[in-house]
Amino acid sequence: MANLWWGFLAFASFVFLLVIVLLATAMRSAFAAGESSQISPRGGWYLVLGGGVVLPLIAVVGLVGSGLWIGGVIARDEPASGLTVEVSGKRWWWEVIYYDGAGKEIARTANEVVLPVGRTARILLTSDNVIHSFWAPNLQGKTDLIPGRVNESHITPAKVGVYRGLCAEFCGVQHAFMAFIVEVREENEFAAWLADQARPRTIPDDPHLRRGLEVFLAYDCGTCHTIRGTPAQGKMGPDLTHLAMRESLAAGTIPNxxxxxAGWIGDPQAVKPGVLMPPTALEPDDQEALLAYLASLD
Structure with a gap:
């Protein structure tokens, strides 16, 4: 990619300088010779054909050809990866699914991608609504998520840290609030995190937390959300099995x-107009129990 960029810059600089030289030459000739110096019709025709058609055509073919060639080289040289992560663009959030080597789902989360340092991750990109674009500027280039198609990207993080990403393709009214983070961890920390994410929940023993789960189910939250290990198995919204471990809510819009x-549950439209989540009016005791239960999902 760097070689392609430098090549484009060198060629564009050459064309710019050539145009300036020709322009200066033409102006000098015009001032020196006056109106009596004019190019012949045949010479003008050759100039237009050569300078306006042939040379630009050669330039375009060369630049497009070099871009396609380098793109092919990049595709061929992608390293093998034992880690596959599917990222799906939703309205307006990101679903993240981890698979093992056999293609079996390990864990599912939302808006936060965790990767091991120094190891290549194969990122499968899909969308079930409109075109999105997955872009973590410090880690990789933009790759579109196109409905009905699975695009592929590869990330090999070189440094431990947290990197901000965003949707780089206008996708609707909340496009500006469709962010994600990529957290790069040491290999052993990543393995422990992934094993923990694969862990389902159990029905809590604490009566207050159990009441919270009952409120969650009674208000049909489980129709859209999954909490693995409970009757909540909805697929429309983010998986909440480990909600308390996330840094933010609503794809980076507000802190978790x-x-x-509480504000998000009560009136999502006030926070992020246009989202598919409806408002939920709760009695104070029910709200406290639900918030306590959701806070326990670590």
């Missing part, structure tokens, strides 16, 4: 705190 979570 008790107050913001």
């Amino acid at each position: 705190t008790k107050g913001h979570l």
Whole structure:
């Protein structure tokens, strides 16, 4: 990619300088010779054909050909990966699914991608609504998520850290609030995190937390959301099995705190107009129990 960019820059600089030289030459000739110096009709025809058709055509073919060739080289040289992550663009959030080597789902989360440092991850990109674009500027280039198609990208993080990503293709009214993070961890920390993410929930023993789960199910939250290990098995919204471990809510729109979570549940449209989640009016005791239960999903 760097070689392609430098090549384009060198060629464009050459064309720019050539045009400036020709322009200066023409102006000098015009001022020196006056109106009596004019090019012949045949010479003008050759100039237009050569300079306006042939040379630009050669340039375009050369630049497009070099781009396609380098793209092919990049595709052929992608390293083998034992880690496959599917990222699906939703309205307006990101679903993240981890698979093992046999293609079996390990864990499912939302808006936060965790990867091991120094290891290549194969990223499968899909969308079930409109075109999105997956872009973590410090890690890789943009790759579109196109409905009905699976595009592929590869990320090999070189440094441990947290990298911000975003949707780089206008996808609707909340496009500007469709962010994600990529957290790069050491290999052993990543393995422990993934094993923990694969862990389902159990029905809580604490009566207050159990009441929270009952509220979650009674208000039909499980119709859209999954909490693995419970009757909540909805697929429309983010998987909430480990909600308390996430840094933010609504694809990076608000922090994952008790107050913001309460506001989000009560009136999502006030936070992110146009989202598919409806408002939920709760009695104070029910709200406290639900928030306590969701806070326990670590």
